Amino acid sequence: MKRILIGALCISGAIILAAGCGNSQKKAEQEAAEKARLDSLAQVEMEQKQKEAMATIATLPDEPVFDIVTNLGTIKIKLYSQTPKHRENFAKLALSGYYNGLLFHRVINGFMIQGGDPLTKDPANADKFGTGGPGYTIPAEFVPEYTHKKGALAAARRGDRANPMKESSGSQFYIVQDEAACASLNGEYTVFGETISGFDVIDRIAAVQTNENDLPLSEVKIVSVRLDKDSLPKSE
Numbered sequence: 001m002k003r004i005l006i007g008a009l010c011i012s013g014a015i016i017l018a019a020g021c022g023n024s025q026k027k028a029e030q031e032a033a034e035k036a037r038l039d040s041l042a043q044v045e046m047e048q049k050q051k052e053a054m055a056t057i058a059t060l061p062d063e064p065v066f067d068i069v070t071n072l073g074t075i076k077i078k079l080y081s082q083t084p085k086h087r088e089n090f091a092k093l094a095l096s097g098y099y100n101g102l103l104f105h106r107v108i109n110g111f112m113i114q115g116g117d118p119l120t121k122d123p124a125n126a127d128k129f130g131t132g133g134p135g136y137t138i139p140a141e142f143v144p145e146y147t148h149k150k151g152a153l154a155a156a157r158r159g160d161r162a163n164p165m166k167e168s169s170g171s172q173f174y175i176v177q178d179e180a181a182c183a184s185l186n187g188e189y190t191v192f193g194e195t196i197s198g199f200d201v202i203d204r205i206a207a208v209q210t211n212e213n214d215l216p217l218s219e220v221k222i223v224s225v226r227l228d229k230d231s232l233p234k235s236e
Contacts (some may be wrong), residue, residue: 053095056233057088065196065228066094070104071221072208073201075175076228077153079193083141086155086168086192093171094225098134104220105129106174106213109206111181114156114174115222129215130172137167141190148182151175151195151202166190177206 062081067074079087093099103120106129107113119125119132138155148154153175155168168190175195176182195202208216 049096050092050098053092056095056227057091059233060091060227061231063087064091064231066091066225066231067228068099068198068225069223070201070205071219071223072204073198075198075201076196077151077175077193078196079153080143080146080191082143083146083190083192085138086141086190089138089170090173090192093134095227097224098171099222099225102222103129103216104205104222105215107206107208107210107216107220108177108214110178111206112174112176112178113202113205113220114172115220116156116169116172118171126215129213133172134170136170137163138170138190140166140168141192142187143191144187146191148176148179148185148189148191149194150177150179151199152182152191153193153195154185154189154191157189175202177202 063078065076065078067076079090081087099116101121102115102118104113104115105117105120117129117132119128153173156172156174157163157166157168166188205220208218208220210216
């Protein structure tokens, strides 16, 4: 009798366990479906914002100024007119809010600070930081007089072996902290802007403590990248 009872209890436990696993799987599927739905809505919203941004870009000066607002201060940068593809792309992403909430995920004191990866919005992606982007690249635009001086704004990219044309990342950028250390990058990475003010902020970000992957131990966040008031379209 005892054996029969124990067997019955084991069967009941197995049924309950199976039901629990089924519920967990169903919940996971529902959460995945909801995430996909929200991601799709966010993509549609971003595309609409970028269409509106393109209309604004047509009214901007040849070399518009943007404020990169971070939790450690503001870096004011000017985009160059002779790198029009990079100028338009950066302006489009900035005006549509693409950069809001992203991190400076690679910081090397005595070299440069790098950000613009959308994967940095989610700490769970930490192992993938530096690999994200909008899904496209930008043709290189090398201009000899645009060098890696301190405060230069340049586009990150994949290495030469995978990227022999030296095409730029669609969104990741870096800002030079040390001109001498970055001199070897001239003619290799597209420089498409320069810092006007906020050099102290560059140094402040570069000085933060980082881990073995050059990721700051305390988040250095891009609060927003907004059009500077002096570059706002003039009202009629």
